[in-house]
Amino acid sequence: xxxxxxxxxxxxxxxxxxxxxxxxxxxxxxxxxxxxxxxxxxxxxxxxxxxxxxxxxxxxxxxxxxxxxxxxxxxxxxxxxxxxxxxxxxxxxxxxxxxxxxxxxxxxxxxxxxxxxxxxxxxxxxxxxxxxxxxxxxxxxxxxxxxxxxxxxxxxxxxxxxxxxxxxxxxxxxxxxxxxxxxxxxxxxxxxxxxxxxxxxxxxxxxxxxxxxxxxxxxxxxxxxxxxxxxxxxxxxxxxxxxxxxxxxxxxxxxxxxxxxxxxxxxxxxxxxxxxxxxxxxxxxxxxxxxxxxxxxxxxxxxxxxxxxxxxxxxxxxxxxxxxxxxxxxxxxxxxxxxxxxxxxxxxxxxxxxxxxxxxxxxxxxxxxxxxxxxxxxxxxxxxxxxxxxxxxxxxxxxxxxxxxxxxxxxxxxxxxxxxxxxxxxxxxxxxxxxxxxxxxxxxxxxxxxxxxxxxxxxxxxxxxxxxxxxxxxxxxxxxxxxxxxxxxxxxxxxxxxxxxxxxxxxxxxxxxxxx
Amino acid sequence: xxxxxxxxxxxxxxxxxxxxxxxxxxxxxxxxxxxxxxxxxxxxxxxxxxxxxxxxxxxxxxxxxxxxxxxxxxxxxxxxxxxxxxxxxxxxxxxxxxxxxxxxxxxxxxxxxxxxxxxxxxxxxxxxxxxxxxxxxxxxxxxxxxxxxxxxxxxxxxxxxxxxxxxxxxxxxxxxxxxxxxxxxxxxxxxxxxxxxxxxxxxxxxxxxxxxxxxxxxxxxxxxxxxxxxxxxxxxxxxxxxxxxxxxxxx
Ligand code: SF4
Ligand code: SF4
Numbered sequence: 001x002x003x004x005x006x007x008x009x010x011x012x013x014x015x016x017x018x019x020x021x022x023x024x025x026x027x028x029x030x031x032x033x034x035x036x037x038x039x040x041x042x043x044x045x046x047x048x049x050x051x052x053x054x055x056x057x058x059x060x061x062x063x064x065x066x067x068x069x070x071x072x073x074x075x076x077x078x079x080x081x082x083x084x085x086x087x088x089x090x091x092x093x094x095x096x097x098x099x100x101x102x103x104x105x106x107x108x109x110x111x112x113x114x115x116x117x118x119x120x121x122x123x124x125x126x127x128x129x130x131x132x133x134x135x136x137x138x139x140x141x142x143x144x145x146x147x148x149x150x151x152x153x154x155x156x157x158x159x160x161x162x163x164x165x166x167x168x169x170x171x172x173x174x175x176x177x178x179x180x181x182x183x184x185x186x187x188x189x190x191x192x193x194x195x196x197x198x199x200x201x202x203x204x205x206x207x208x209x210x211x212x213x214x215x216x217x218x219x220x221x222x223x224x225x226x227x228x229x230x231x232x233x234x235x236x237x238x239x240x241x242x243x244x245x246x247x248x249x250x251x252x253x254x255x256x257x258x259x260x261x262x263x264x265x266x267x268x269x270x271x272x273x274x275x276x277x278x279x280x281x282x283x284x285x286x287x288x289x290x291x292x293x294x295x296x297x298x299x300x301x302x303x304x305x306x307x308x309x310x311x312x313x314x315x316x317x318x319x320x321x322x323x324x325x326x327x328x329x330x331x332x333x334x335x336x337x338x339x340x341x342x343x344x345x346x347x348x349x350x351x352x353x354x355x356x357x358x359x360x361x362x363x364x365x366x367x368x369x370x371x372x373x374x375x376x377x378x379x380x381x382x383x384x385x386x387x388x389x390x391x392x393x394x395x396x397x398x399x400x401x402x403x404x405x406x407x408x409x410x411x412x413x414x415x416x417x418x419x420x421x422x423x424x425x426x427x428x429x430x431x432x433x434x435x436x437x438x439x440x441x442x443x444x445x446x447x448x449x450x451x452x453x454x455x456x457x458x459x460x461x462x463x464x465x466x467x468x469x470x471x472x473x474x475x476x477x478x479x480x481x482x483x484x485x486x487x488x489x490x491x492x493x494x495x496x497x498x499x500x501x502x503x504x505x506x507x508x509x510x511x512x513x514x515x516x
Numbered sequence: 517x518x519x520x521x522x523x524x525x526x527x528x529x530x531x532x533x534x535x536x537x538x539x540x541x542x543x544x545x546x547x548x549x550x551x552x553x554x555x556x557x558x559x560x561x562x563x564x565x566x567x568x569x570x571x572x573x574x575x576x577x578x579x580x581x582x583x584x585x586x587x588x589x590x591x592x593x594x595x596x597x598x599x600x601x602x603x604x605x606x607x608x609x610x611x612x613x614x615x616x617x618x619x620x621x622x623x624x625x626x627x628x629x630x631x632x633x634x635x636x637x638x639x640x641x642x643x644x645x646x647x648x649x650x651x652x653x654x655x656x657x658x659x660x661x662x663x664x665x666x667x668x669x670x671x672x673x674x675x676x677x678x679x680x681x682x683x684x685x686x687x688x689x690x691x692x693x694x695x696x697x698x699x700x701x702x703x704x705x706x707x708x709x710x711x712x713x714x715x716x717x718x719x720x721x722x723x724x725x726x727x728x729x730x731x732x733x734x735x736x737x738x739x740x741x742x743x744x745x746x747x748x749x750x751x752x753x754x755x756x757x758x759x760x761x762x763x764x765x766x767x
Contacts, residue, residue, distance in 0.1 A: 022646070069547065070547070070548065071549065071550060072544060072547040072548060072733055073549060075543070075547050076547075076732055076733075079725075080729065080732070082722045083651055084579070084586050084647075085583070085640070085644065085646055086579055087582070088646040090582065100649045100650075103646060103649070105650050106649065106650055109650065121720045122654070122720050129654050129657070130653075130721075154734075157555045158556065158578065159581070161572070161579040162725055162728060162732055162735075163729075163734035163736075164732070165555060289551075289754075293751075293757075301758075302761070304759055304760070305761050325551065326552070326741065328742060328743075328744070333745060382556045383555070385558065391557060417556075418557055
């Protein structure tokens with residue numbers, strides 16, 4: 001799809017050659033962007049006070065001290081920043097908004113200044129000198145505002161000479177806010193839903209089965225093959241944990257159909273679980289170890305209950321970070337699963353194995369209408385890995401893409417792999433009340449995409465994250481792309497997979513040597 | 517009189533530096549890191565992490581990739597200072613170690629590199645709007661302190677010559693718990709005074725970035741969470757959750 005030549009206030013492509021020109025500071029530009037606060041019952045469901053505590057100040061200061069005791073990253077990062085400025089131009093929200101408080105170090109300083117005041121010698125006795133300040137209601141509000149303008153994407157951490165990760169500070173800040181009764185509506189409501197129904201959408205098992213039935217029908221119509229999407233089938237080998245958006249949203253669904261086809265073609269037995277029908281784990285976004293553990297635990301329970309041997313995760317960025325980096329710690333040990341496979345495994349690892357072993361028949365030409373590029377999702381790129389080699393999180397998706405489509409181009413190297421830009425909607429910011437921020441935050445990615453569209457005629461971008469997909473399908477139209485310009489990687493796999501006994505399969509070449 | 521004061525201050529500063537920094541480092545080491553959070557490109561082995569840290573320490577790999585100007589000034593400053601510090605060992609050793617003697621001739625150059633780096637960093641702090649925005653008075657003062665140390669050091673050979681043998685004698689005296697005479701000249705007194713200040717503020721300031729670097733989980737952790745659990749003591753004490761799925765209705 002060719003970009004429309006529609007321009008609006010967000011269409012900044014007049015200067016594509018100065019792509020990442022650093023904006024002039026626009027102080028206070030985003031000061032009024034204050035995402036909705038959670039209702040008391042939603043805070044309470046997560047074990048937090050419902051409303052702002054009368055003694056919030058003492059509680060917040062104590063919590064800060066507690067985190068410094070419990071979390072080395074928090075403690076060390078607050079101490080070691082030298083204010084060198086290397087991170088200042090790395091955040092997509094700063095690039096998009098120009099608000100100086102969206103510069104990573106300035107974002108950290110919102111909290112560091114208070115920490116210094118109460119917990120360091122210099123801040124206690126010479127606050128002016130080191131920029132320390134008292135905790136006031138204004139400061140608390142400022143935290144809420146700007147720590148909800150950080151998608152915890154860690155691009156700043158890659159650039160910092162000391163590895164200072166603003167995401168860790170944001171998570172801690174949100175935990176402090178929650179602990180005094182100021183939660184964010186979007187995240188806390190969703191975590192509450194997972195605790196009740198097992199997924200972010202609040203979908204019950206019956207509704208889920210009905211949805212899957214429809215999808216199975218679609219698959220049959222499409223392929224002429226009975227491809228199943230099993231739910232709660234005890235004794236299956238593989239438990240698939242996938243973001244619930246895969247059941248409902250576009251282009252996510254097409255990814256789910258892709259997984260089903262791959263499993264079908266591979267001839268493995270698999271199942272979804274209605275109890276753990278969610279890969280996403282917003283516990284990470286709010287920095288709550290306890291909530292993250294509780295949500296993760298459902299996966300362990302489901303795996304035990306269904307008696308599966310393996311756990312595979314569908315396409316989702318932060319979910320994969322929690323799965324790859326935290327799941328074993330939070331809900332392990334997984335000694336009851338088959339130790340011959342990675343625990344957990346990513347669907348792309350599975351699919352790539354199938355492709356490379358030649359078991360999956362692929363007809364690349366099915367994707368000839370698309371000229372593709374790949375958006376590395378921040379949490380996959382910088383917070384997890386895949387495959388057997390270091391850097392597999394970059395290579396595995398690209399290998400799969402190259403195996404299923406003929407036209408593929410990477411975007412500017414400063415904007416992919418570990419330097420990738422967040423989609424602008426990660427970290428619990430994928431809510432309509434932050435739409436302005438989301439559109440502005442997508443600007444660096446959209447600019448890089450526009451470059452490859454101009455140079456190589458790229459028409460579509462693939463991603464492996466439910467949040468990225470939703471975000472892009474919303475914001476791409478603002479930048480002159482169609483909302484279907486964002487695709488699931490497994491959507492492309494789905495298009496290209498050739499199923500035995502399928503409709504087109506017989507019409508074309510009957511021989512089986514397509515495994516190139 | 518003044519010599520005694522300086523001697524006492526040197527002892528105090530040394531204790532501050534060593535004990536203060538040691539305590540902080542111990543604190544860092546003892547604070548648990550509850551989750552695996554290595555940031556890409558994350559090595560999957562201990563050896564890989566060691567290599568990564570060697571790259572960070574020897575040539576500031578991440579900074580090199582993220583901001584070339586800051587990198588140039590930071591390298592000039594840090595390597596200049598390293599050589600200058602090594603060169604200063606001659607004030608504490610008798611006879612002077614051969615390799616310390618060997619680098620004496622490049623000392624002047626190293627000092628200049630250090631100064632150039634500091635001035636560059638200072639200029640950036642003032643000129644670049646973003647960095648000016650994030651700077652506190654202490655950030656400027658820290659640079660001024662270091663610039664003052666270099667300038668007063670140079671003045672001892674360029675402006676008002678100081679009898680360095682006497683200084684060395686004072687230092688060697690300190691090491692044997694004897695108080696000997698310092699030359700009573702403003703520049704050496706300022707030079708030593710600033711150095712003492714630096715030693716004292718080290719553990720309570722951002723200078724802790726030097727040891728802190730080795731405790732950043734994002735850089736020092738091995739990326740092996742799928743293979744090994746990473747349970748900290750406090751996480752292990754959280755109330756256990758049931759393995760069985762609770763019956764519908766109960767929660
Ligand atoms: S790059 Fe790191 S040390 Fe430099 S200002 Fe940013 S957070 Fe601080
Ligand atoms: S983690 Fe990402 S969103 Fe947050 S400050 Fe760093 S670069 Fe910006």
